[in-house]
Amino acid sequence: MEISSLKALAASVRSLSMDAVQAANSGHPGLPLGCADLGALLYGEVLKHDPSQPQWIDRDRFILSAGHGSMWLYSLLHLTGYGLPLDELKKFRQLGSKTPGHPEYGWTVGVETTTGPLGAGFSNAVGFAIAETKLAAEFNTSEHTVIDHYTYALAGDGCLMEGVSAEAASLAGHLELGKLIVFYDSNGITIEGHTDIAFTEDVAGRFEAYGWQVLKGSAHDIPQMMSLITEAKAEKKRPSLLILTSTIGFGSPHKAGTHDVHGTPLGAEEIKATKKNLGLPEDEQFYIVPEALRYTAQKAVPWKAARETWEKTFANWAKANPELKAKWDNFFTDPTTLVENAEEPSFAVGESIATRVAGGKSLNAFAKVMPGLTGGSADLAPSNNTALPFGEYSAQNRLGRTFHFGVREHGMGGIVNGLNLHGGLRAFGATFLVFADYMRPPLRLSALMSLSSIFVFTHDSIFVGEDGPTHQPIEQAEALRAIPRLLVLRPGDAQETFQAWKLALKQSHRPCSLLLTRQNLKVYEKPANWKEDFEKGGYVVKDTEKPETVILATGSEVNLALEAVKLTNRRVRVVSVSSRELLQDNPNHLAKLVPQGAKVVAAEAGITTGWKGLADNVLGLDRFGESGPGAAVAAHLGLTAENLAKLC
Amino acid sequence: MEISSLKALAASVRSLSMDAVQAANSGHPGLPLGCADLGALLYGEVLKHDPSQPQWIDRDRFILSAGHGSMWLYSLLHLTGYGLPLDELKKFRQLGSKTPGHPEYGWTVGVETTTGPLGAGFSNAVGFAIAETKLAAEFNTSEHTVIDHYTYALAGDGCLMEGVSAEAASLAGHLELGKLIVFYDSNGITIEGHTDIAFTEDVAGRFEAYGWQVLKGSAHDIPQMMSLITEAKAEKKRPSLLILTSTIGFGSPHKAGTHDVHGTPLGAEEIKATKKNLGLPEDEQFYIVPEALRYTAQKAVPWKAARETWEKTFANWAKANPELKAKWDNFFTDPTTLVENAEEPSFAVGESIATRVAGGKSLNAFAKVMPGLTGGSADLAPSNNTALPFGEYSAQNRLGRTFHFGVREHGMGGIVNGLNLHGGLRAFGATFLVFADYMRPPLRLSALMSLSSIFVFTHDSIFVGEDGPTHQPIEQAEALRAIPRLLVLRPGDAQETFQAWKLALKQSHRPCSLLLTRQNLKVYEKPANWKEDFEKGGYVVKDTEKPETVILATGSEVNLALEAVKLTNRRVRVVSVSSRELLQDNPNHLAKLVPQGAKVVAAEAGITTGWKGLADNVLGLDRFGESGPGAAVAAHLGLTAENLAKLC
16 A cells, blocks of 8 residues: 555545535535545555446445535546546536536446435445345355455435434344445534534444444544454454544645535635645646556556456356356346246236235246346335245345335335445335335435336325325325336236336336235226237226217226216226326327317326326315225215216 | 222223224234333323313323324323223224324324324424423523423334434434433334344444433333333433333233234234233223223322412412513414514515525514524525524523524424424424425424424525536425425515515414525515415516416516516516415415416426416426536526527
8 A cells, every 4th residue: 555645646636626616616625625535545445446347247336425525536536547537527516517516326437326415325335235245145156256345435424314324224234234334424514513513422332233343543544544444344244334533624724624614615715725735736726646647547457457357257157157147147137028028927807906916926926037126115015015935135144035124214215226226136115105205315316316226105095094194195196206207107907017017127217116005906807909008108998989088097096987987978988097107208199098179087096286287177185084994085085986977 | 109000001901902903903902902001100100191181281291103003092091081982992993083093183182293104203202302491491480380391202113213213312312302201112023023134223222322311121010110210200311212122912812922913903812812811801892990990080180280280380470470471472372463573674676685595584583573483404504594593402502492403304304393293382494495305204294283384495496506406306396285285385586585484484284385595586576465465375476468478487487487578579477476285275366366368387497297287388397407507507407588488
């Protein structure tokens, strides 16, 4: 380890970061200045990575949970050869640049996940670490190791105050994720002032209670940090939290250690003073210490060599283990073809079955042909019907495919995203629809990142019944549709549920929510070729000549619509809307389903807002539910076939 | 303490609970059977309460955070004289009964808050405990104590796994809420099985790290629990967690200690066996041990006497301290008249000022005339502009009115609700609009409970700019409107902001979200009497003769609309929509604003879904934002006056 080279690298991170924030007149200089030494150490000496091949599956993962410190990451990516040009750093926070305000996955090479909403990266990191243990267990042999890497994350005070990191940390300790190493940038500063105005807990004690190893040091002492990291890596069972005391805005003579430096440019004068203080040329902009580039250029050789050695190992492993290699290919294959191999469970017309039950059967059918499909519930598996028959994932059984996330919906969402970000696995999470509210941030992030995370939300309406309004979703389906790119699927019966799961699994760049019922629903007859239209957003379940009215119904309300048709003299066509978003994105298909001039009536056991733009009348629920047997609640609230018929 | 009487009370709780769950064929017998002894002790001996006056302001508060155990609470309320008839217990979980599936505030007397969504009650309890410290500091004198009560809560494994309780617990420890006492029903069981499948952390160690006193005992040992409670009450500084090991479904010979008993009726046969086991008559339904009623009838005398003594103290205090009594009346007065006393800050037409800044000034103006108005931000006060000049609330200064919630949005929401539930205070919380996602559950609960919580959400659109899509709300305004009863106000300039705050403060039975801008907005001219229409949902900012087009704009888009008018030859009326919900609830007013036949164009920097039912064209954003200066992002995404003009 060449300390002077790392110091040069760190100085360059500081130089680039403060200049970029100043040029943008916007951003966060505090973390980059405070954590530059750690960054130099990580990207220079610690990480197993090859910047020339940033997609290398066995690379160590690094996650900047404190995403506001984005310039720290961009500086390091530039300096270590990830192909992020200096010009892009100069365009920090400008429209279209590769250096947006917070790190964006899929946009800037080397960014493992989108962060900024605090605690999110921490929970993703737990998902990454789980993925590593699973893939290692699946593929490593006594002779060859193809998966063996660490997951590192850098978290700030804010990340550790958020409940989501508490949930994820508790689970990480339980699951004995020994290869997860989190750095806590303990700088004692938050936006409102010193952390001690709101955050005086004993963080070390808390993490020890979670089953973590906790180590302490200084973020400005490179040899000490190196030895702590070595200690962390040596611990095989417990995840490690390295509490690093740092000075926020390190080097700034007047602002270091204050909350002024957290999220505000230093100002031209203070930058000069800081540069002088740090031994950098005062008047040079975006200055890079030559030794930093010499050092990273030199490191590129062993980085590449290590990756090439892995490639050879992988080739040898593949040759020696053709069956494992075939499985590997399955794990890493676009599932579009795989899902066609699944055997559809038999759901007979006339049969009465809850779509959550059909969902469970469908999931299991797909899981058989997709060995990388894995997931679980936030302690509601028996209700969500999401258990898989391939063992339960635990510290003792990394091969298990069913997760017990505990009553931790928010953490589950972040972990599912992490599992999907890692590569190789297709992960889902499940809870009651009403508790989607607990996990809005990871739902949004999955959509923002174009991940293919799947979320199973059962008990999708007031038909939950007796549990009452706290457990009866009203606004949740619409609130999910509000998230751009998130696909919301609400199948109307068991057959449609299988099709919905298939559609969800085929998505490679958009997350899906599957909304399933608690109550039984009758399987209805369908026209030939319904599946094709189902995948476009909806199909005609029951037609009539020259329809005067078209009912657009989702989920359980399709059966309601079929009942309503019998109660009216009007000529009514019933359309099962699998996904309103798909329908609205495809006006031609919508026009095919809804003939010009026909009256349109929408039916969904939830708020009516989103249907008003599409329908003349809406049968829905714009108020909270009530406790009582489902059918009684529905009747009380007017969600009946009679009322639907009247609206036709 | 009469142990045999408490045992009779406990046996009656078990009897009523298992029969009610069985009669409903739905519900959770596990907790009521497991925690019956604790319930008897609490409601019989521990709580300072007078069931004949359940609104007594100085009563101890009890919160059933594990809300699924509702029959436990209903049994106790019935047995101790809260006026909940036995007939209502027999109608457990039936439509319209006073015994819904989960306890509902405002519906069943004696229920302090609506619970069911796990962890929510825990966070409310922290709010209750804070309220007590504040009111005690405000009103007690060296001679008279008018506020002096404890806050108790019962939480299960699920509550403690949720991140929201972690956030609230950390803050409770920091704030030294010594009069907060939480019972942890540690029964080792969750829905998916034993808690050790997902929850093996050292809960005691974690809470000690938060600064709590942790005590341990058995939920089936009444004298031991009594002595632990005494110990908890003696600790003045640290909140206390009493970890009580319990057998879920205690008494059931075949199901006790299993997850089968958590949320499923025992079944007729097992109920018989359980009754036999507990010494209850096997064939009697809803049996109450006579001693239980004798005991509670006898306790009613001292309960009432204690409350009457307090009334006398209060009267003496009021007489001796007329100024304090006037202040008390102010705290406990409907603010509708108070807010009229506030001096409106001067916001001149033409002035350019962000509505978050105007919001801060307005808040301060109202805070001056409403001494009970209190709140804070989740570590964003300098950005949210929500600091008050009346000191910061802390363990050292209970009189302070500005809270530092830390980076804990979800916990903040629950605490704000608890503060408002307690009585005497009017509380608000603040964060960025995009982070409303972190606190959906308490937002929903505030609406479900018809609380008057206020939530300030600044940085309300892509005009946030450089922070990029993780920080730019797109779907949040619409997702808030999706919550029934929650009022969403998005004022268009500084003057409207003052009016919006006033409108929010006048709500006594509905929560409000105030959506405010980061960026400056020009204060525009307004017609006379605009305020009256503003309170109805919207008013005409700029009119024209025989309007061909009406623009419905909110927030920053009102200025955009005023620009657009200049760019079109059409006769355009501009309406500032303060709240779309109010407008939609008032069709007459809407008809006044939008003349028949006029083309309607909506403008809001967010998703268009909710406007489509109201407008012919919508200028909005149905995609995530981008990082860049706000104006550049808006131009890039087409949110311009030119485009709005084209839509007219």
